[in-house]
Amino acid sequence: MLPLSLFGLLLLLPYSYGLNFPFSLPFASKHRAQVPIEAPAPFVKSPHKVAIIGAGAGGSSAAYWLARAQNRTPEHELEVEIFEKEGYIGGRSTVVFPYSSEEYRPIELGASIFVKANRNLWRAAQEFNLSFAEYDGEDGEFAIWDGSEFRFRMTNGSFSWWDTARLLWRYGINAPRRSQALVDEIVKEYMRLYNPLTPDWTDVSDISAFLNFSNFTSGTTAAYLKSQGIDEKYIVEMVESMTRVNYGQNVDGIHALEGMVSQAANGAASVAGGNYQLFEQFVLRSKAKIHLNTTVKSLSQSNKKWTLKTSDGSTKTFDSVILAAPFHSTGISITPALPSRIPKQPYVHLHVTLLSTPYHQPNPTYFNLKEGSSAPQIVLTTNDGFIRGGPAPEFNSMTYHGRAGGTGEAKDENVVKIFSADKIEDEWLEKTFGTVGWVYRKEWDAYPVLPPTEAFPPVMPTESLYYVNSFEPFISTMETETISSLNTVRLLLQNVFGVNSTICEVPESEEAEEILKGWDC
Numbered sequence: 001m002l003p004l005s006l007f008g009l010l011l012l013l014p015y016s017y018g019l020n021f022p023f024s025l026p027f028a029s030k031h032r033a034q035v036p037i038e039a040p041a042p043f044v045k046s047p048h049k050v051a052i053i054g055a056g057a058g059g060s061s062a063a064y065w066l067a068r069a070q071n072r073t074p075e076h077e078l079e080v081e082i083f084e085k086e087g088y089i090g091g092r093s094t095v096v097f098p099y100s101s102e103e104y105r106p107i108e109l110g111a112s113i114f115v116k117a118n119r120n121l122w123r124a125a126q127e128f129n130l131s132f133a134e135y136d137g138e139d140g141e142f143a144i145w146d147g148s149e150f151r152f153r154m155t156n157g158s159f160s161w162w163d164t165a166r167l168l169w170r171y172g173i174n175a176p177r178r179s180q181a182l183v184d185e186i187v188k189e190y191m192r193l194y195n196p197l198t199p200d201w202t203d204v205s206d207i208s209a210f211l212n213f214s215n216f217t218s219g220t221t222a223a224y225l226k227s228q229g230i231d232e233k234y235i236v237e238m239v240e241s242m243t244r245v246n247y248g249q250n251v252d253g254i255h256a257l258e259g260m261v262s263q264a265a266n267g268a269a270s271v272a273g274g275n276y277q278l279f280e281q282f283v284l285r286s287k288a289k290i291h292l293n294t295t296v297k298s299l300s301q302s303n304k305k306w307t308l309k310t311s312d313g314s315t316k317t318f319d320s321v322i323l324a325a326p327f328h329s330t331g332i333s334i335t336p337a338l339p340s341r342i343p344k345q346p347y348v349h350l351h352v353t354l355l356s357t358p359y360h361q362p363n364p365t366y367f368n369l370k371e372g373s374s375a376p377q378i379v380l381t382t383n384d385g386f387i388r389g390g391p392a393p394e395f396n397s398m399t400y401h402g403r404a405g406g407t408g409e410a411k412d413e414n415v416v417k418i419f420s421a422d423k424i425e426d427e428w429l430e431k432t433f434g435t436v437g438w439v440y441r442k443e444w445d446a447y448p449v450l451p452p453t454e455a456f457p458p459v460m461p462t463e464s465l466y467y468v469n470s471f472e473p474f475i476s477t478m479e480t481e482t483i484s485s486l487n488t489v490r491l492l493l494q495n496v497f498g499v500n501s502t503i504c505e506v507p508e509s510e511e512a513e514e515i516l517k518g519w520d521c
């Protein structure tokens with residue numbers, strides 16, 4: 001890793017050298033920038049074949065980035081095939097319909113929101129003419145539940161002066177404001193990921209250091225916020241409610257970068273009809289060949305080629321492989337053994353329970369409130385009650401998402417989403433919601449367990465194998481998977497064709513902020 005001052009110098013270099021960052025490209029061939037390459041001949045003559053494993057945010061966007069690069073430099077011929085175990089595109093981003101009927105509004109079963117700072121998804125929605133949904137349903141009273149009582153309740157509907165007063169009463173003026181300022185600082189650094197002058201990385205800790213994030217990933221959210229003088233009550237209630245709904249983890253466990261990312265909710269949006277459409281469009285527009293319902297079983301490398309075996313028994317050969325799924329969940333065996341082992345990465349096993357109910361709020365008695373009183377519709381949780389010897393909350397979050405909608409008979413029923421560590425039984429649902437109509441359960445390996453860390457999985461576990469999900473233990477979101485996939489695509493193009501600017505002709509440095517890497521250059 002280069003010292004930051006050296007990076008500063010490199011950033012000032014004219015564009016033809018703008019991407020020559022020595023640390024990032026161990027396999028790149030020596031070459032003068034901007035000069036089209038004639039040799040080595042084999043690459044130019046037959047298309048370079050790329051296999052992408054997984055058609056979630058990471059894999060679908062990898063195909064799209066490759067296609068955009070191909071458009072810019074048609075002489076670098078690529079042939080791309082995507083292999084996806086499931087029968088749909090989107091991976092952890094997918095929808096289901098109440099009562100399994102398309103008469104109703106689709107409900108996000110996995111990733112539901114992204115924010116305006118997520119420039120790739122934002123741009124994609126615009127380029128693909130997809131419209132944004134109203135902020136996914138959640139309106140109503142907000143509260144933080146500790147397993148036996150509410151720590152905090154905010155009246156109802158939009159944020160009023162009364163809510164502000166309550167917030168200040170409980171947490172003081174300093175904590176919310178200071179915490180938000182810290183989030184803003186981090187988002188500002190994060191935005192550098194879109195700058196074409198930001199170097200590519202073969203080790204996630206390099207880009208972490210470049211963004212000044214190493215301190216955040218190496219400590220817990222609670223320790224970091226405490227060190228910044230944030231009131232402890234705010235940390236274990238407000239901040240923890242967000243780390244639990246977003247990542248199923250507590251502030252004393254999750255690293256500070258993800259803890260802060262959990263609080264970055266400015267301009268939250270989702271795509272009307274389902275976020276998966278972004279990923280479908282990536283694939284469609286890439287014109288890559290996609291094999292759905294096709295599980296990759298093994299990869300073996302010899303003579304600089306990869307042989308890929310799939311569940312239907314067929315075998316295909318590729319020059320490069322982009323692995324865009326959490327490796328240890330894929331069941332893929334790789335031979336010969338990887339020189340750079342992919343460490344086992346535990347994931348949070350999350351139960352998502354969707355249901356519909358005629359009632360507009362949960363049963364107040366569940367929350368030890370008087371029968372007939374009002375109960376909140378957005379219930380987030382803290383583990384602090386449990387730490388103090390009380391019962392643990394039985395769920396991470398419980399949120400009302402508006403009506404089932406559409407034209408079906410049950411269109412006026414309210415849709416509720418529950419995230420929990422354990423299965424939520426039918427009796428519990430009856431008790432908590434009174435009458436329950438539709439129920440849908442899904443278990444996900446949702447996101448990595450994210451303790452403080454200094455090391456990340458390899459981006460290139462071996463030559464011509466690229467690992468998109470190496471980024472997940474750093475930040476795990478749909479957007480960051482598209483950022484990671486762009487990085488792997490850039491490395492691939494550099495390694496194969498030897499041209500650093502293949503997908504990004506870097507402009508003069510002042511303009512670079514306007515230019516969106518991967519899209520505009």
Ligand SMILES: Cc1cc2nc3c(=O)[nH]c(=O)nc-3n(C[C@H](O)[C@H](O)[C@H](O)COP(=O)(O)OP(=O)(O)OC[C@H]3O[C@@H](n4cnc5c(N)ncnc54)[C@H](O)[C@@H]3O)c2cc1C
Binds near residue numbers: 056469
């Ligand atoms: C309930 C939930 C809520 C979330 N909320 C948000 C949110 O609001 N905002 C947000 O940004 N993120 C959210 N996330 C996280 C987000 O979903 C992920 O970070 C992101 O979608 C990961 O994308 P990916 O392409 O890396 O992986 P995946 O989406 O998991 O894609 C990997 C794909 O690979 C396929 N695959 C696996 N093994 C094989 C094999 N052997 N052969 C072929 N194919 C294989 C899988 O079927 C899958 O489709 C949430 C996740 C969950 C589960």
Ligand SMILES: *[C@@H]1O[C@H](CO)[C@@H](O)[C@H](O)[C@H]1NC(C)=O
Binds near residue numbers: 020025
């Ligand atoms: C790309 O960057 C690497 C690392 O700095 C360098 O070794 C290589 O020569 C560069 N290639 C081109 C075409 O500029």
Ligand SMILES: *[C@@H]1O[C@H](CO)[C@@H](O)[C@H](O)[C@H]1NC(C)=O
Binds near residue numbers: 086087292293
């Ligand atoms: C994938 O498999 C499912 C379930 O067997 C099937 O319904 C679907 O049609 C298949 N899709 C494709 C594209 O083969």
Ligand SMILES: *[C@@H]1O[C@H](CO)[C@@H](O)[C@H](O)[C@H]1NC(C)=O
Binds near residue numbers: 127128129
């Ligand atoms: C988006 O819609 C506009 C107007 O309806 C149309 O001109 C444009 O071609 C569409 N873009 C894409 C990428 O489909």
Ligand SMILES: *[C@@H]1O[C@H](CO)[C@@H](O)[C@H](O)[C@H]1NC(C)=O
Binds near residue numbers: 141156157361374375
């Ligand atoms: C919330 O406020 C609206 C009007 O502002 C009111 O109709 C509704 O009954 C309130 N809900 C609760 C649970 O207090």
Ligand SMILES: *[C@@H]1O[C@H](CO)[C@@H](O)[C@H](O)[C@H]1NC(C)=O
Binds near residue numbers: 212
């Ligand atoms: C990184 O953090 C250090 C220490 O706070 C600071 O001095 C430096 O300016 C930061 N660098 C960038 C690029 O923000």
Ligand SMILES: *[C@@H]1O[C@H](CO)[C@@H](O)[C@H](O)[C@H]1NC(C)=O
Binds near residue numbers: 215
């Ligand atoms: C990172 O941590 C070190 C050691 O604790 C500290 O000196 C430095 O100021 C921190 N940097 C940032 C950006 O917080």
